[in-house]
Amino acid sequence: MKQKNGFADYSWRLLMALWAIGILFPLLWIVFESLKTNREFFADIWSIPEKLKWVNYANAWTLLGVKQSMFNTLYYIGLSLLIGMFFTTVNAYALTRLDFRGRKLIWAMIMLSLFLPGINALVPQYVLMRSFSLTNSLTGLVILDSLGESALYLMLLGGFMASLPKEVEESAYVDGASLFKVFYKIIVPLSIPGIVTVAIFKFMGLYNNFLGPLIYLSDPRKYTIGLNIYYLNILMQYKTNWVTLFASVIITLIPLVFVYVLFQRQIMEGTTIGAVKG
Amino acid sequence: MTKLRIQKRLFVLLAVGPAFAGYMLFTLYPNLMSAYYSLLDWNGISSARFIGLSNFKRMFGDEYMWAALRHSLIYAVTVPLLILVISLFLAYLLTNRGYRESAFYKVLFFFPNVLPMVVIALIWAFIYDGNFGLLNSVLKGLTFDYDGYYWLGDEKIAFWALIPPQVWGGVGFYLIIFMNAMIAIPKSLYESAILDGATHFQRLTVITLPLMNGIIRVCLLFMVLGIFKTIDIVLILTNGGPAGSTDVIGLYMFNLSFGKGVAGGGMHTYGYASAIGMFLFVILVGAKLLIDKLIPNKQVEF
Structure with a gap:
């Protein structure tokens, strides 16, 4: 459609610009403040820093536990993603493309979890994890998150695999290929777009997971990145080192910005698929 | 074989x-x-005692629970409506008006959706801070002096101040869904309407919105149920305070189970917290039935 320049159009564009500013301005403000000294920040939040204090980032990284929590997050996400994606992929295949007795029942039972509120399961889940001695452990969180819930992702990837034509497997079987070979030589390569989308969503879900680490991790050396800045924020109410806190928040955002820029198309498409099917 | x-x-x-x-x-x-x-008296450590429905009896007499539920109800009406209106409006502008900046806006408007809740909460904590907050500073520039006024520290204001962060973080997701739903509407419908002299507003209310009835309904359901389950953003920004004025049902339950005795007094009251969880489950089912009833599911063919 053409660019129009009526009065109405100017007001619509103004409104959209305001919303854009509402998103960008706080973020840029935090970047701006993260490059000052505390003295400059407390004196006047609008003052231009004399020198850009990149050292705040170094301090956040080493002194405020950001480095440790970033490595913890890497471990937690890496392992959860690996195990979780493995299970989601093999299950999506088995539950959508293989016929066996009880398949419908298992599928229905997994989909049941989409209707459960989840929030009441927090306490029994905690008691369960405690009985396995999996609390205060990143590995415990990995087990909980990679085995616990995957109905939505299973549905996403299952839907993708179900849409592949039946012939792709049949000709391979005629050639004498085994089921395992068909799975990893044909099904997995053809499903890569679906697998990538699900993996991105899992990554973001894990990176943004706050309640899980909050409930289970009590040792500061095990904090994930989100939990770390949460406790830093509380700490800063007594120890006024705001500029370093700002730097920590920005460091937390960097991996997400990367993922968003790289996979923006998949994220937006996946959002729509998930909503339409859910 | x-x-x-x-x-x-x-x-x-x-x-x-x-x-x-x-x-x-x-x-x-x-x-x-x-x-x-929910039928036990149990703190998670000592041996559990079966007490039947006593937890539920206690719950119905618990004024903190009712206050938290009332807060959740207000949020469940206001936040989804605001998100719905803003995201539908922005989606309409982005899909039906080919402005130069639209492509960039689409990417930017979605961005808050990928942010962790902790970061969204902290951004707003920085905005609302009394001494060094962005909001007071901007207001000062507009000659309103709120210096030293803590928006989240005022019992009367804090509750309302929690609405913008939730809307800010929620619009992007629904914006993308609505945009894709709008793109799927055949252009020919609009063309004949334009020939008949329909204004933008008429096209929006007569064609676009009715055709999106189904998706709007699903999204509204998503949002309302999500609000009732909210814990993290309120936990981080106010943890229910000051004086319980921002406590919501999910957080109240959470603090009863894991909290440090903030809102309800007790901690690790697993039995009682589970009773509230069951009640919440009933409320969620009720909310779903209510939405089904309020927004009839009209199947539209095009």
Whole structure:
């Protein structure tokens, strides 16, 4: 459609610009403040820093536990993603493309979890994890998150695999290929777009997971990145080192910005698929 | 073919077996157990005592619970409506008006959706801070002096101040869904309407919105149920304070189970917290039925 320049159009564009500013301005403000000294920040939040204090980032990284929590997050996400994606992929295949007795029942039972509120399961889940001695452990969180819930992702990837034509497997079987070979030589390569989308969503879900680490991790050396800045924020109410806190928040955002820029198309498409099917 | 059948059995066993067992253990079983826990008097350490429906009796007389539920109800009406209006409006502008900046806006407007809740909460904590907050500073520039006024520290204001962060973080997701739904509407419908002299507003209310009835309904349901389950953003920004003025039902339950005795007084009251969880489950089902009734599911063909 053409660019129009009526009065109405100017007001619509103004409104959209305001919303854009509402998103960008706080973020840029935090970047701006993260490059000052505390003295400059407390004196006047609008003052231009004399020198850009990149050292705040170094301090956040080493002194405020950001480095440790970033490595913890890497471990937690890496392992959860690996195990979780493995299970989601093999299950999506088995539950959508293989016929066996009880398949419908298992599928229905997994989909049941989409209707459960989840929030009441927090306490029994905690008691369960405690009985396995999996609390205060990143590995415990990995087990909980990679085995616990995957109905939505299973549905996403299952839907993708179900849409592949039946012939792709049949000709391979005629050639004498085994089921395992068909799975990893044909099904997995053809499903890569679906697998990538699900993996991105899992990554973001894990990176943004706050309640899980909050409930289970009590040792500061095990904090994930989100939990770390949460406790830093509380700490800063007594120890006024705001500029370093700002730097920590920005460091937390960097991996997400990367993922968003790289996979923006998949994220937006996946959002729509998930909503339409859910 | 028997060889293939054995392989299939083996694959199903290895693939579905462990994952389904894990799902049963870590997801289904805890959900079922919460119903049983709600009948116990248990702090998680001492031995549990079966007390029947006493937890529910206590709950119905618990004024903190009712206050938290009232807060959740207000949020469940205001926040989804604001998100709905803003995201529909922005989606309409982005899809039906080809402005130069639209492509960039689409990417930017979605961005808050990928941010962790902790970061969204902290951004707003920085905005609302009394001495060094962005809001007071901007207001000062506009000659309103709120210096030293803590928006989240005022019992009357804090509750309303929690609405913008939730809307800010929620619009992007629904904006993208609505945009894709709008793009799917055939152009020919608009063309004939334009020939008949329909204004933009008429086209929006007569064509676009009715055709999106189904997706709007699903999104509204998503949002309302999500609001009732909210814990994290309120926990981080105010933890229910000051004086319980921002406590919501999910957070109240959470603090009863894991909290440091903030809102309800007690901590690790697993039995009582589970009773509230069951009540919340009933409320969620009720909310779904209510939305089904309020927004009839009209199937539109085009």
